[in-house]
Amino acid sequence: MSIVILGASASPFVRKVRAFLVEKGQPFELDPVNPFAPPENWREISPLGRIPALRDGERIVNDSSVICQYLERRFPTPPLYPTDDYEFARALWLEEYMDGGVVPLIGPHLFLALVLRPLLAGKPADEATEAAAQKAWDEQAAPMLDYLEDALGDREWFVGSSLSIADLSIASSFVNARHAGFAPARARWPRLRAFLERLWARPSFAKAIAEETPVFGKRSERIAD
Numbered sequence: 447m448s449i450v451i452l453g454a455s456a457s458p459f460v461r462k463v464r465a466f467l468v469e470k471g472q473p474f475e476l477d478p479v480n481p482f483a484p485p486e487n488w489r490e491i492s493p494l495g496r497i498p499a500l501r502d503g504e505r506i507v508n509d510s511s512v513i514c515q516y517l518e519r520r521f522p523t524p525p526l527y528p529t530d531d532y533e534f535a536r537a538l539w540l541e542e543y544m545d546g547g548v549v550p551l552i553g554p555h556l557f558l559a560l561v562l563r564p565l566l567a568g569k570p571a572d573e574a575t576e577a578a579a580q581k582a583w584d585e586q587a588a589p590m591l592d593y594l595e596d597a598l599g600d601r602e603w604f605v606g607s608s609l610s611i612a613d614l615s616i617a618s619s620f621v622n623a624r625h626a627g628f629a630p631a632r633a634r635w636p637r638l639r640a641f642l643e644r645l646w647a648r649p650s651f652a653k654a655i656a657e658e659t660p661v662f663g664k665r666s667e668r669i670a671d
């Protein structure tokens with residue numbers, strides 16, 4: 447039975463599911479769906495109108511977090527959720543911290559404002575939009591980056607001793623900031639920045655980033671140290 451992700455590659459939630467399947471070594475297809483101009487029957491597949499949805503043969507699963515938990519049970523190896531009770535909760539919390547906290551900031555203030563809208567309008571963002579994005583990064587994102595820097599500490603992975611859903615979720619969400627020309631500055635968030643670079647170099651992200659960058663990631667050239 448074939449696995450199909452329905453969604454647009456630039457969505458952090460779609461990218462998370464994609465990376466999850468690559469890490470599982472499971473083949474899949476990406477069927478492009480733009481949630482703002484969806485196919486006619488989209489609400490039958492995605493009752494909230496959101497991407498991603500996953501098609502597994504005849505079955506549909508919605509919501510990236512639900513999809514990843516489903517895939518974990520469907521393809522248990524390698525495990526991408528910790529077995530320890532508390533570490534399991536930590537991994538889910540960090541995923542939610544991204545999905546419910548960081549993405550709602552990076553999405554509208556950086557990616558939509560500086561990448562997607564200018565792309566659709568065919569002209570770059572104006573100065574006020576640039577300034578608002580920088581302010582959102584400096585004032586609202588900074589404490590979130592502090593939290594993640596602390597949560598990672600000196601460890602290789604956010605939770606436990608191997609790659610987990612927490613790492614995939616964090617790495618995926620910051621790709622959208624990268625496309626918009628923002629990454630945690632090495633001087634202030636050295637461990638988080640090094641972590642992101644390690645994760646982005648994995649095949650589970652490198653291929654997606656290489657595909658997306660020519661379309662969405664031109665501003666990534668301006669990322670400084």
Ligand SMILES: N[C@@H](CCC(=O)N[C@@H](CS)C(=O)NCC(=O)O)C(=O)O
Pocket residue numbers: 457458459481482494495496497498508509510511545
């Ligand atoms: N909690 C959902 C969030 C999905 C989500 O918000 N996707 C956005 C694209 S990044 C979307 O489809 N937006 C269209 C809409 O809400 O109408 C998940 O993890 O899958």
